[in-house]
Amino acid sequence: MGELIFIGLGLYDEKDVTVRGLEEARSCDTLFAELYTSNVLGSSLEELSSNYGREVRGLSREEVESGGAVLEAARKGKVGFLVGGDPMAATTHVDLRLRAHREGIRTKVIAGVSSITAAASSLGLQVYKFGRTTTIPFREEGYEPLSPYEVVVDNLAAGLHSLALLDIKEDRYMTASEGLEYLLDCEQRLSRGAVLPSTLACVAARLGSPDFLARADRVEVLLREEFGSPLHVLVLPGRLHFKEIESLAAFAGLPEDLAKELQT
Numbered sequence: 148m149g150e151l152i153f154i155g156l157g158l159y160d161e162k163d164v165t166v167r168g169l170e171e172a173r174s175c176d177t178l179f180a181e182l183y184t185s186n187v188l189g190s191s192l193e194e195l196s197s198n199y200g201r202e203v204r205g206l207s208r209e210e211v212e213s214g215g216a217v218l219e220a221a222r223k224g225k226v227g228f229l230v231g232g233d234p235m236a237a238t239t240h241v242d243l244r245l246r247a248h249r250e251g252i253r254t255k256v257i258a259g260v261s262s263i264t265a266a267a268s269s270l271g272l273q274v275y276k277f278g279r280t281t282t283i284p285f286r287e288e289g290y291e292p293l294s295p296y297e298v299v300v301d302n303l304a305a306g307l308h309s310l311a312l313l314d315i316k317e318d319r320y321m322t323a324s325e326g327l328e329y330l331l332d333c334e335q336r337l338s339r340g341a342v343l344p345s346t347l348a349c350v351a352a353r354l355g356s357p358d359f360l361a362r363a364d365r366v367e368v369l370l371r372e373e374f375g376s377p378l379h380v381l382v383l384p385g386r387l388h389f390k391e392i393e394s395l396a397a398f399a400g401l402p403e404d405l406a407k408e409l410q411t
């Protein structure tokens with residue numbers, strides 16, 4: 148029997164994998180990459196392949212969900228399954244792991260640097276103070292769920308921050324502005340007062356990259372700004388500790404008047 152190792156690639160390019168992940172990947176017989184739940188946009192499949200000294204084969208969602216090629220290779224040899232960020236954070240890859248496990252294939256997870264903690268730490272927000280994470284989806288005919296907004300409403304009621312991951316569809320990456328517009332639209336439909344033009348929101352763009360950007364301001368101000376190339380993520384803050392307010396002012400351009408208002 149072989150082995151299936153889920154390896155987190157981290158946030159941005161081939162340099163973000165841990166040393167352990169790199170060593171494991173280099174010792175695998177076969178390497179697959181799943182780049183549709185997240186992506187390391189600073190690296191191509193070719194760059195990943197040259198980093199590990201063997202070809203990395205990109206898999207479609209259908210190929211991962213069927214599990215066929217991955218499980219077949221893992222029955223015979225050591226297989227690395229590469230995923231952006233942490234391989235199990237905001238993905239459904241536990242399903243593939245369980246299927247391999249049920250077949251008697253050994254499995255292992257090499258954790259990766261995740262956008263989920265990096266968003267909080269880069270903005271200076273405390274992970275203890277986050278409630279449920281949500282994902283804002285691209286709208287489709289007959290599919291415009293209110294649940295991302297409802298998560299923000301519930302988190303706010305408990306005084307907690309909300310992390311909103313943004314949808315990826317093929318080569319389309321939702322921008323922070325599209326995410327904010329989605330939430331404003333939900334506000335119009337539900338009127339719970341959770342995401343208004345005057346509400347404070349934070350944007351973290353390209354976490355882990357050399358041109359990382361963090362911004363904190365009112366939604367109406369952020370909507371007039373450009374945050375550049377993907378990936379983007381949003382945070383809708385709940386009750387802020389004064390150190391968090393100071394951090395947003397220091398590291399995310401929170402304007403002084405808004406910082407003062409939040410301190411009182």
Ligand SMILES: C[S@@+](CC[C@H](N)C(=O)[O-])C[C@H]1O[C@@H](n2cnc3c(N)ncnc32)[C@H](O)[C@@H]1O
Binds near residue numbers: 262313380
């Ligand atoms: C489905 S989640 C997968 C998270 C991933 N497994 C992880 O641990 O980071 C993908 C979303 O996370 C956010 N994200 C991931 N990497 C990011 C980065 N480097 N900068 C900003 N946002 C990022 C984006 O909103 C992206 O659409």
